[in-house]
Amino acid sequence: xxxxxxxxxxxxxxxxxxxxxxxxxxxxxxxxxxxxxxxxxxxxxxxxxxxxxxxxxxxxxxxxxxxxxxxxxxxxxxxxxxxxxxxxxxxxxxxxxxxxxxxxxxxxxxxxxxxxxxxxxxxxxxxxxxxxxxxxxxxxxxxxxxxxxxxxxxxxxxxxxxxxxxxxxxxxxxxxxxxxxxxxxxxxxxxxxxxxxxxxxxxxxxxxxxxxxxxxxxxxxxxxxxxxxxxxxxxxxxxxxxxxxxxxxxxxxxxxxxxxxxxxxxxxxxxxxxxxxxxxxxxxxxxxxxxxxxxxxxxxxxxxxxxxxxxxxxxxxxxxxxxxxxxxxxxxxxxxxxxxxxxxxxxxxx
Amino acid sequence: xxxxxxxxxxxxxxxxxxxxxxxxxxxxxxxxxxxxxxxxxxxxxxxxxxxxxxxxxxxxxxxxxxxxxxxxxxxxxxxxxxxxxxxxxxxxxxxxxxxxxxxxxxxxxxxxxxxxxxxxxxxxxxxxxxxxxxxxxxxxxxxxxxxxxxxxxxxxxxxxxxxxxxxxxxxxxxxxxxxxxxxxxxxxxxxxxxxxxxxxxxxxxxxxxxxxxxxxxxxxxxxxxxxxxxxxxxxxxxxxxxxxxxxxxxxxxxxxxxxxxxxxxxxxxxxxxxxxxxxxxxxxxxxxxxxxxxxxxxxxxxxxxxxxxxxxxxxxxxxxxxxxxxxxxxxx
Numbered sequence: 001x002x003x004x005x006x007x008x009x010x011x012x013x014x015x016x017x018x019x020x021x022x023x024x025x026x027x028x029x030x031x032x033x034x035x036x037x038x039x040x041x042x043x044x045x046x047x048x049x050x051x052x053x054x055x056x057x058x059x060x061x062x063x064x065x066x067x068x069x070x071x072x073x074x075x076x077x078x079x080x081x082x083x084x085x086x087x088x089x090x091x092x093x094x095x096x097x098x099x100x101x102x103x104x105x106x107x108x109x110x111x112x113x114x115x116x117x118x119x120x121x122x123x124x125x126x127x128x129x130x131x132x133x134x135x136x137x138x139x140x141x142x143x144x145x146x147x148x149x150x151x152x153x154x155x156x157x158x159x160x161x162x163x164x165x166x167x168x169x170x171x172x173x174x175x176x177x178x179x180x181x182x183x184x185x186x187x188x189x190x191x192x193x194x195x196x197x198x199x200x201x202x203x204x205x206x207x208x209x210x211x212x213x214x215x216x217x218x219x220x221x222x223x224x225x226x227x228x229x230x231x232x233x234x235x236x237x238x239x240x241x242x243x244x245x246x247x248x249x250x251x252x253x254x255x256x257x258x259x260x261x262x263x264x265x266x267x268x269x270x271x272x273x274x275x276x277x278x279x280x281x282x283x284x285x286x287x288x289x290x291x292x293x294x295x296x297x298x299x300x301x302x303x304x305x306x307x308x309x310x311x312x313x314x315x316x317x318x319x320x321x322x323x324x325x326x327x328x329x330x331x332x333x334x335x336x337x338x339x340x341x342x343x344x345x346x347x348x349x350x
Numbered sequence: 351x352x353x354x355x356x357x358x359x360x361x362x363x364x365x366x367x368x369x370x371x372x373x374x375x376x377x378x379x380x381x382x383x384x385x386x387x388x389x390x391x392x393x394x395x396x397x398x399x400x401x402x403x404x405x406x407x408x409x410x411x412x413x414x415x416x417x418x419x420x421x422x423x424x425x426x427x428x429x430x431x432x433x434x435x436x437x438x439x440x441x442x443x444x445x446x447x448x449x450x451x452x453x454x455x456x457x458x459x460x461x462x463x464x465x466x467x468x469x470x471x472x473x474x475x476x477x478x479x480x481x482x483x484x485x486x487x488x489x490x491x492x493x494x495x496x497x498x499x500x501x502x503x504x505x506x507x508x509x510x511x512x513x514x515x516x517x518x519x520x521x522x523x524x525x526x527x528x529x530x531x532x533x534x535x536x537x538x539x540x541x542x543x544x545x546x547x548x549x550x551x552x553x554x555x556x557x558x559x560x561x562x563x564x565x566x567x568x569x570x571x572x573x574x575x576x577x578x579x580x581x582x583x584x585x586x587x588x589x590x591x592x593x594x595x596x597x598x599x600x601x602x603x604x605x606x607x608x609x610x611x612x613x614x615x616x617x618x619x620x621x622x623x624x625x626x627x628x629x630x631x632x633x634x635x636x637x638x639x640x641x642x643x644x645x646x647x648x649x650x651x652x653x654x655x656x657x658x659x660x661x662x663x664x665x666x667x668x669x670x671x672x673x674x675x676x677x678x679x680x681x682x
Contacts, residue, residue: 031458079441138638139631142388142441143584146577147631154624277449284442319456326450330428333443337436 009339016335020328027323033316041313042306042321052305054192058263059275059301061193061200062087062255066279067286067293068203069251074288075211076244077224082130082145083252084276085152086123090253092156093122094260095267098178099164108181115182116257123253124246126152131245135238141245149276157269164267174268184262193262203251208290220244252276278304281329300325357486359605365491367601368498369394369556372549373579374586374593375505380426380546382509382588383539384522384674385433388444389425390550391576392451397421397554398572399459402565405555406467414468415494415555422551423544425451430543434536437678452573462565470494470560494556501549505590518542522672525679535679553579574627581630585637587669596633600626640664 028035046056066083073080080086097118101111126148133144164175186193211217222230223240231237259271282300286292307321373390380387387393397418405414425447432443470492478489488499509515517538520528525535557572558565582600586593607622639645645664649657 027454027457031460079445081445133631133635136639136642136644137635138641139634140584143577143581143634144631147581147627150574150624150627281446281449284446317457317460319453322453323450323457326446326453330432330443330446330450333438333446334432334436337432337438341436 005343008342012335012339012342013332016331017328019331019335020324023327023331024320024324028316028320031316033314037314038310038316038320041310042303044306045309046302046306051190054187054190056298056302056305057197058191059304060298061196061262062259062273062275063279063282063301064200064293064297065203065251065255065258066275067282067297068200068207068290069248069255070279070283071207071211071288071290071293072220072251073244073248074283075217075220075224076241077227078134078241078244079142080127080130080145080245080248081142081277081280082127082148083248083279084272084274085145085149086126086249086252087256087259087272087276088149088152088156089126090119090123090256091260091267091271092152092159092256093253094119094257095159095164095175098182098260102178102182111182112184112261115261116254119253119257119260120250121253123251123256124249127245127249127252128242131242135242153269156267156271160267160269174264174266177266180265182261183265184258186262191263193258196258196262199254199258203254204290204293207251211290278325281325285329285332357483359609360602361487361490363598363601363605364487365495366561366604367597368495369553369561370575370579370582370597370600371498371502371594372556373553373576374582374597375501375590376422376546376549376551376553377580377583378546378586378588378590378593379505379509379518379549380543381583381675382518382522382672383542383546384525384672384677384679385430385539385543385546386440386444386676387426387429387543387547387550388441388580389429389447389451389576390580391574392448392455393422393425393547393550394553394557394576394579395455395570395572396425396451397551398558398570399455399462399554399565401555402467402558403459403462405559406462406465409468411468411470411559414559415552418553418555419548419551421554423548426544426547426550427540429547430540433678434539434543440676448576456567459565459567463567464564467564468559469563492560494552494560497552498556502590502594509590519672521679522674525674525677529679539679578626578630581634584669584671585633587637588672592669603629636667637669640668641670 025035028038045052047053066087069086070080070083073083094115097115098111101114106114130141130144130148133139134141160171160175166174166176184193184195211220219230219235220240222233222235223237223244227237227241230240255275256271259273260267264271278300279297282293282296286296303321303325307318310316310318310320373394377387377390400421401414401418404417405411408414428447429440429443432438433440472490473492473496474490475496479485481489507515509518517528517533520531521533521535521538521542529535553575554572557575558570562571564570578600579597582596583593585596604626607625611622649661649664652660
């Protein structure tokens with residue numbers, strides 16, 4: 001029976017993937033495109049060459065770090081939609097420290113390390129705002145977080161066009177680039193930093209053990225499952241929620257910091273690149289389990305990079321990869337509901 | 351600024367609030383039944399794009415509006431199916447749909463970007479539009495603006511003054527009690543979620559065929575409106591009249607932002623553009639803070655007259671959601 005039900009679960013999951021592919025194919029057909037061409041281009045554009053694959057890893061790094069953070073807030077039963085803004089504030093804090101120290105005699109390695117820490121602090125601080133609004137003001141974290149996301153974007157644009165504008169013409173292209181000693185070292189001719197990759201892997205490992213093997217993780221789960229019961233059993237619930245927000249914010253901030261020091265080497269208008277919302281999708285898809293976060297984040301990163309050349313080659317908007325990612329999550333949720341219904345019916349019959 | 355200009359400005363505020371009203375009233379109906387439609391931001395974008403596309407292709411405004419409503423109803427049907435039949439989280443499904451619909455509007459809307467299209471004609475009501483002041487304010491608008499006044503009134507009468515309206519309140523507040531009294535809770539929830547979605551779906555065409563006529567993809571300036579409308583629904587305390595007040599206040603503040611902007615050249619326009627969002631947080635704070643435990647404790651420690659005044663103020667602002675909002679219902 002056990003083996004049988006695992007087989008059924010697997011069957012339902014395959015069904016979800018097929019449904020998502022089916023719907024995306026229909027949408028491609030509706031737009032008058034050749035679905036096979038589109039898929040071929042996405043695959044070729046993501047794993048077709050070493051360069052492409054290293055770009056996939058560049059996207060994978062901030063995504064995985066963000067997902068690692070989100071696993072903490074999801075475990076605590078929180079919808080941290082403000083994660084996008086937390087990435088942005090991380091990037092802003094990192095830029096701030098780099099600007100502050102770039103003309104001093106501080107060793108570059110120390111500047112980079114400090115800037116990464118500043119990014120984590122900035123993200124945690126921004127997350128604590130959403131946490132405080134929820135804890136002390138009763139404002140649902142979804143709305144608090146969304147509002148703060150828009151504010152974070154506005155701050156970025158204000159900085160780029162105002163106090164931090166490039167000498168000469170200010171543009172949405174971003175602030176002045178930092179000198180190369182302040183970049184997180186990357187592979188030659190590539191934007192891929194093995195340091196950043198290492199940090200991302202470390203992040204997910206830390207979160208895995210935090211959730212699986214510690215008393216903190218256990219209590220956090222209790223808060224997420226039933227906060228009233230946890231409170232009655234002596235878990236300081238609001239402190240735990242607040243801590244979950246700040247840990248997630250710190251991870252998101254690290255993702256933003258890496259976007260600045262390793263990828264763009266400056267602050268740009270769209271510094272978060274939507275990795276926050278994408279991270280929420282990945283976390284939902286892996287059903288909040290750390291182990292699966294790595295392959296799924298890699299897959300979503302590949303879709304993002306693979307979609308880049310669609311507008312150039314096939315004149316298709318690259319948002320089709322977002323549709324595929326979204327429908328995949330939607331169908332996994334639906335199929336999970338259908339599976340539970342199915343199992344219940346089978347259980348009732350026995 | 352002359353009185354005439356201010357009057358025209360106010361009339362513009364009433365028109366600009368119309369799409370927000372459709373969104374907020376549709377959401378209020380859905381949430382009254384116990385189902386949160388969190389997809390609203392995406393639904394508005396997709397219905398705006400689809401209705402513009404249909405109106406351009408067929409040169410028929412009515413078909414455009416019907417398409418918008420259909421899109422809203424279909425998205426709501428997916429939500430209802432996932433929540434009511436499959437018992438999945440309303441937040442998860444709604445959020446994912448918000449993202450999918452936004453991407454869909456981007457992807458499928460590509461051929462319609464920046465095309466010239468039809469626009470809902472200005473339709474002053476003969477006679478009424480000549481009334482001094484009120485005529486300019488209320489009766490020199492287009493059809494959808496008149497519909498928006500009517501909708502607020504009808505929704506209020508329906509929810510509070512009719513038998514099916516009482517039942518609607520019941521299935522959101524105490525579904526078990528409504529079930530005992532013979533209501534088919536889940537079927538009614540399906541009905542009201544889809545009805546609410548069809549009304550939300552009118553917000554899109556009211557933008558793309560009237561208030562902000564045209565489709566410019568991600569530059570249409572509609573992204574974010576749906577989240578604001580969700581916040582206004584909470585601010586409105588699930589009461590159509592209070593929700594309408596919120597929508598008009600929002601439209602008024604947006605207009606005010608445009609009016610005062612030239613007087614403050616130091617503030618970049620991007621800052622004023624996001625002003626609604628901190629404001630949204632602030633209003634939600636005002637509406638919810640009365641429920642917080644520490645507020646009660648602090649109030650109790652204050653001298654009596656101050657305490658009574660503050661408590662009254664907080665109670666007036668406070669809004670509590672339908673008790674069974676977001677909770678699936680099972681009859682056995």
